[in-house]
Amino acid sequence: MIGVGLIVLVLAAVMVVAVIEAVRRRRLSEGWALLWITVAVAAVVLAMARPLVDRLATRLDVAYGTSLVFAIGIVFLVVVCINLSMQVSRLNQRVERLAQELALATEQRTGDGIAEQAPESPGDPGSSPG
Amino acid sequence: MDRYRDAVNSDLLAVVPALNEEASVGDVVASIRAELGADVLVVDDGSTDDTAQRALAAGATVVRHPFNLGVGAAMRTGFCHADRHGYKVLVQIDADGQHPPGEVAPLVEMVRRGDAGGPVSVAVGSRFAGGSGDPYEVSALRRAAMRMLSRSVSRRLGTTITDTTSGMRAFGPDAIDRFAVSYPTAYLSDTVEALLLAGAWGMRVVEVGVEMRPRETGVPSNRSVRSAYHLLRLMFVISVFGVRRPLQRTGL
Numbered sequence: 416m417i418g419v420g421l422i423v424l425v426l427a428a429v430m431v432v433a434v435i436e437a438v439r440r441r442r443l444s445e446g447w448a449l450l451w452i453t454v455a456v457a458a459v460v461l462a463m464a465r466p467l468v469d470r471l472a473t474r475l476d477v478a479y480g481t482s483l484v485f486a487i488g489i490v491f492l493v494v495v496c497i498n499l500s501m502q503v504s505r506l507n508q509r510v511e512r513l514a515q516e517l518a519l520a521t522e523q524r525t526g527d528g529i530a531e532q533a534p535e536s537p538g539d540p541g542s543s544p545g
Numbered sequence: 546m547d548r549y550r551d552a553v554n555s556d557l558l559a560v561v562p563a564l565n566e567e568a569s570v571g572d573v574v575a576s577i578r579a580e581l582g583a584d585v586l587v588v589d590d591g592s593t594d595d596t597a598q599r600a601l602a603a604g605a606t607v608v609r610h611p612f613n614l615g616v617g618a619a620m621r622t623g624f625c626h627a628d629r630h631g632y633k634v635l636v637q638i639d640a641d642g643q644h645p646p647g648e649v650a651p652l653v654e655m656v657r658r659g660d661a662g663g664p665v666s667v668a669v670g671s672r673f674a675g676g677s678g679d680p681y682e683v684s685a686l687r688r689a690a691m692r693m694l695s696r697s698v699s700r701r702l703g704t705t706i707t708d709t710t711s712g713m714r715a716f717g718p719d720a721i722d723r724f725a726v727s728y729p730t731a732y733l734s735d736t737v738e739a740l741l742l743a744g745a746w747g748m749r750v751v752e753v754g755v756e757m758r759p760r761e762t763g764v765p766s767n768r769s770v771r772s773a774y775h776l777l778r779l780m781f782v783i784s785v786f787g788v789r790r791p792l793q794r795t796g797l
Binding site for chain 2: 440444445446448512513516
């Protein structure tokens, strides 16, 4: 039916516009934009090629063509999520490293206003209790 | 904004991005200082070997990234340094010895004096224009891709650039000022997109034929997938070029 194909086409077009707008505002890197535009195009292709999907489903012993599309979609999203998890892990490590380098680079010494750590003998004036 | 306007010894800064090049960086720094009389900044992009120490010993100023960021980011660091210290000309030279300083001198002169057409902001050293053909074993596919890129860039700039991915380039003060903020950091973008940016800013980009020494180390394996992806990404960048918001100067 034309209905589904048209809906997918409109949604995919909206998605592509949103992605390009995000790139324009420098909120999305071009590499990721490429990925999501490809996904939008793939969605349109799959929606238009229903008989092909059904045939592939039967070949793979899957009951419905729609089940195959869902399966592919879910696997794809899981792979993307795992990749994103790895990127977040890497970013965290880098941020931690950066914070440490910054702390070391702005090291402060006595006389800069930080309290002395050396223990004072009881007779010293101004020594704090405990 | 706090920018130091003191040029140290020269108005020319040679930026040498380096990643684990301890074997060659010392010689490269020494030859640059001897043949070009330039100040040398080695940007150590997360080396795990003695690159920084060897560079320091050879007389370079060294800046170290805490982790690897890529050549483009290293060059942006170099541009920031040049901008802060008031250098008039910046030249990019590889740490592996592929860029002989003698070949770089005409690029520097071009940026300093300009040519018949007027002042020059970016001078690109091309392996393919007038030099003795290329000593690189470049696959036919790669050559076709590079030719397509150079055609696309040449058309947009209005001048002929045959070697768009060349890393041997000289930049004038206006380019230094803008690239300190906007130099592209992604692979392939740092070379090709930088030229497009210069053109979009109304700067003149001129090409000069140079000879480069062949790389001594072996050809890295499995680069083709990565290169193909970056080529596609770059083509996307070119198609949305001019639509993106310009980067802002922030921080120090």
